[in-house]
Amino acid sequence: MEKLGGIFNPSSPEMEALAGLTYYTMATTLGILLLIVAAMIYIIIAYRKKPDDNQEPYQNFGNLNLEIVWTLIPCAIVAVLFILTCNTMKVVDPPVGDHEPDIIIIGHQWWWEIRYPKSGVITANELHIPAGKYMLARIESVDVIHDFWVPELGRKIDAIPGHTNHMWIVAGEPGLYIGACAEFCGTQHANMHIRVIAKTEEEFKEWETKELVIPPTPRSGLAGEGAKLFQEKACMNCHTILGTAAAARVGPNLTHLNNRQTIGAGVLTNTPENLKKWLTNPQRYKQGSLMPNMKLSPAEVDAIVAYLEALK
Amino acid sequence: MSSRIPLVPENTEPLPSLKGNQGMLAWVSSVDHKQIGLMYLIITGVFFVIGGLEALLMRIQLAQPEMDFISPEVYNQLFTMHGTTMIFFVVMPFLIGIGVYLVPLMIGARDMAFPRLNALSFWLVVFGGILIYYSFLTQSGAPDMGWFSYAPLSEKPFSLNKGPTYWALGLLATGIGSIASGLNNIVTILTLRTAGMTMRRIPLFVWMILVTSFLIIFVFPIIASAFAMMLLDRLLDATFFTPAHGGSAILWQHFFWGFGHPEVYILILPAFGIISEVIPVFSRKPIFGYEFVAGSTVAIGLLSVGVWGHHMFAVGLGDVANLYFSLASMLIAIPTGVKVLNWIATMWGGKIIFATPMLFATAFIIEFVMGGITGVAIASAPIDWVVTDSYFIVAHFHYVLYGGSMFAIFAGIYYWFPKFTGRMMSETLGKWHFWLTVIGFNMTFFIQHFLGVMGMPRRIYTYQDFPYWGSMNLLSTIGAVVLALSVLVFMWNIHVSLRRGKKAGDNPWNAWTLEWAAASPPAVHNFDLVPPVRGRRPLWDLAHPEQPDEPNAKVVD
């Protein structure tokens, strides 16, 4: 049997607290529902009109004591639920204090820009974190409202233009946690996935160093041609590649595209084949995406793919 | 027996009537509350089919992962129009319409206080609906920013199409119509009650309409002004909701939900009213705790305006605001619970007749409580952080809206159809409709709770093949098809009953409120003579002179 995701697989202390609160609350309230269902079943059996009974039943207009009882009991239940809420909130949403954010997560239509202000790494759609370590994320948006949600790791939080939010991110164990944008943000809201990749501390350090390398620009061969095309075909108007003139932020930073698992915030797995498909017509795989069809010839596509693959 | 009480003052002008000249013009120009009420019901029926078909298309697209049936643009238009239609052009006008039909009859009045204003309200709603649907015909298509139209997605830079403009204009027209009918209902209920019909004796349905009307006149202006601002932004480049120019995206949310949350009680309180009429009649007992059912309605109305932030827990309002909104929202469970328990107590010890209206009313209690308890769960901010904007929320609000409002609407239609038309609806088809609805509804929406907590966001036109998502969504889609079947059975039932239904007579259910003293369908002037009102159940008092509800009540003339 495959494993159930989301709340059924809490993978951080936050998510465990949240799942606990959810289970407890749902159990309590489902208990109420069951009592009501039981009462209804009893009523349906016991108080159904008998076919030949034409007497009107006893006319009962109410009972003050009962009303008081069934006002007070729900009051008590609500009080308990509220106290649980307060307690969980403390666990899940620890104060930020004057910490500097470790990560800045920026929502774009329809991909995530991810920056590590402390090291200077900039990537997209993949959030790498050292497992077990609390990382403070600042969440922003450059266009419309998005919402950062990794179901197995914890809460949702909105990315709102003109308003910054903070949240702590932690993953208990190394692993891959898939999330998505949860606030409707336009045409491709459905394909705005985020992957959280939790690693050991060493692996994380290693990844960070790799990301910081400025790859040399190939000068010759297919890749060299691709590099030229990249500048000529206006790719540079939207993308950044470190060590070249391309420094725009409209689309994802492509310097280390190689190291990423997917293309287009999760629509394709990142293989040279798929990259060719994407460059041939991104609109086919992500209709409405803000990357236009650049109308590249197959030869041009091959060259640019060779270039992007060569960036190491 | 005391003398019968004369009529409330007659309108001096003759009004177009149900009988006699049956031409279309007579309907279109009608200011009679019964004709207007029926027109509301018909138009909402049409919109329900449209909104339902939109839902079906969405469900087909979602039946399997990575389906390619509908493009993302169209899918986004579909859910926006589905939500907008169901809320503003189905449930709300239905409840207003049935209120317009019944309130004057229930309080023994000749018509609404302002019959022409009543007609204006209705036609504004129709006009708003047409305006919004017209946008499908424009080049860029219907609005596609979701039924709460969050800024800045709904603003010009991100929605260059005209859809959101039509949307705001259409809803503005509809909203003005609703405010007018709210005002009309309030004045009608406060001033046109027949002699003896004190506020402590009006049927609970009338109480619910009264509280709903107050909610309407106090919260629709909120959204009207927000629509005005949105239109100024879109048409004159104002900057209310555009953060890039100094505006605020969050302000729109405060405005929308400041209206939007009370709105959901506008959608459920009259439904509670229907249930509060149906359950006593079919249990053959008076409502248990009348004062508490009425009083809790007022409490719900008051609480409902202070909880809007529970739709904004993920915005980051701060702990204090989040906790306040959590507590305030949970508190609504208390007056709502009072109602539920009073309905159950009304059934307790009764001699219950499970005709179709009562079947729907009984199921209403269970389905609504199911929706209510998930409501209380998500009122807890941390739980909401887990499930907000996921299918769990979709499940919550379909349980309260379909399992609540729509079940009550069906109960109401089966209950009052004989009054509206003079004919009974088929019980056999009614039972088919009922069971298909219960099965289809729970099949469609129960599973969505699990999809939500497993990580499926709402408003996605496609999803990847995560474990079990495909099969769970398929189940939900099959449920929706069953639900569509149930609606077809229902429409068929109406069709055959109108032609061949059993003749109803004035009071087929042996009910006790005044509308059953009028003919079926009621004459233009409603009553020849209004029966004396000396208690909450005038027709009970007439039928059981030896056992009146209020033995010591003074006779008023």
Next chain:
Amino acid sequence: MADNKMLIKFFIASESIFFLMLILAYVNFKGTVVDGPTAESSLNPYVTGIFSLFLLASSLTVWLAGKSLRAQNHTMMKVWLLVTIMLGAIFIFGQGREWAGLIEQNITISRNVFGTTFFTLTGFHGFHVLIGLLMLSILLGLALFGDFKGPKSDGVEVISIYWHFVDGVWIVVYSVIYVWAFFL
């Protein structure tokens, strides 16, 4: 008889919420302007204050019109109605003057949040004044043709309640925009 006065009172309650929202929007953005005009930099509280007095006075005259009607003094009623309309018109003229002045300096609804909220708030108020003027003119016209024999008339009473409301809203609007910016 349908209760017209009750209707207008609930209508006004509803309208108040509408204005409350516009005012809240104004207040929400007050002080958030980073560049461009603000109330402090572009408005003149004294000129507008004087025009406001005309509107205030019109509340008095509409009351006098009603009083004359109750006293069966039809001539005076017409005179007071006319005066009310003129006072209201002068206020609208003042508003128009202020708007024109701002637009000349390129301060418009799309300039910044001050422009947006200021023009929206005063615009909706001005729109209500215009509606009131229209209704008062219809009243006056009907009176000139011999309607309103008195001593009571729902029409006159309802419209004067509405007119007082428009006036009351202006007091709040003036306080929020001008008094707050210049005198607090």
